[in-house]
Amino acid sequence: LTKKAxxxxxxxxxxxxxxxxxxxxxxxxxxxxxxxxxxxxxxxKKFEGILNKCSLDIITLTIEQIQKELLTVSEQVSTLETQLTQISSQEEWAETKSQIESISERFRLELETRKRDKFLRDAEDYNSGRVYRWIPGRSYATPPFFRGRKTQARQPRGARRDVRQEAGRSSSGETSSQRASDSSRSSAFLGDDSAPSSSGE
Known part of the structure; x- marks a missing residue:
């Protein structure tokens, strides 16, 4: 509970x-x-402002919830400490409390370091203009995975199974040129970069 607090x-x-x-x-x-x-x-710029407002609203909401949760955790810690003092001697409680405080302080220092590193990393994003993965005013580029990809009608599961079975029965009679042609068509969904060129390069 102390670590959570x-x-x-x-x-x-x-x-x-x-x-x-x-x-x-x-x-x-x-x-x-x-x-x-x-x-x-x-x-x-307006698009970016809307995204920022959404994130800032989430930050505000999270801070409000943290404040409520801290009150609950604080009450739980206080209740637990009261119970420990009732079942422990004064010396035992003093030793236990000292250990808890030591562990809590070590945890705090480690967590502060991690949060500081992330804070500095995020500050560098703003200093270098890399807050988002896109740059305002620059044309949107379609990711390579989607380039040249054609939408195909999805066949029913039974129909796909029939096609695979038919392909298995006829594969022994295919020529090498037929298989090469089929291979070329099957790689089309990966985009232009993955399809073999006619020049053989």
Whole structure:
């Protein structure tokens, strides 16, 4: 419970600092990008502003929930400490409390280091203009995986099984040129880069 309280406290403080600076941590950035009007800088800036507002609203919501949860955890810790003092001698409780505080402090320092590293990493994203994976005003490029990919009607499961069985029965009679032709067609969905060229390159 003590570790949970420390984790919630530090997370809330960190998010509050992000909000103060109007920065979005990587884990709360919305991974959407403009596909229409992606070369229109004004449109992209407004698009980015909407994404930022969404993330900042989530930060606010999370901070509010953390504050509520901290109250609950604090009450649980207080109840547990009361129970321990009732079943332990004064010396035993003092030793137990010292161990808990030592473990809690070590955990706090480790967590602070991790959060600081992430905070500096996110700050570098803003300094270098790499907050999102797209650049405002630059035309949207279709990912290579989708280039040249054609939408095909999905066959019923039974029909696909019949096609595979028919292919298995006829495979022994195929010529090498037929198999090469089929192979060329089957790789078309990977895009132009994966299809063999007619020149043999």
């Amino acid at each position: 420390v984790s919630l406290e530090l997370h809330g403080c960190t998010l509050a600092e992000y909000y103060r600076l109007r920065r979005i941590p990587r884990g709360l950035r919305v991974h959407l990008q403009p596909t229409l009007f992606s070369d229109n800088l004004e449109y992209c």
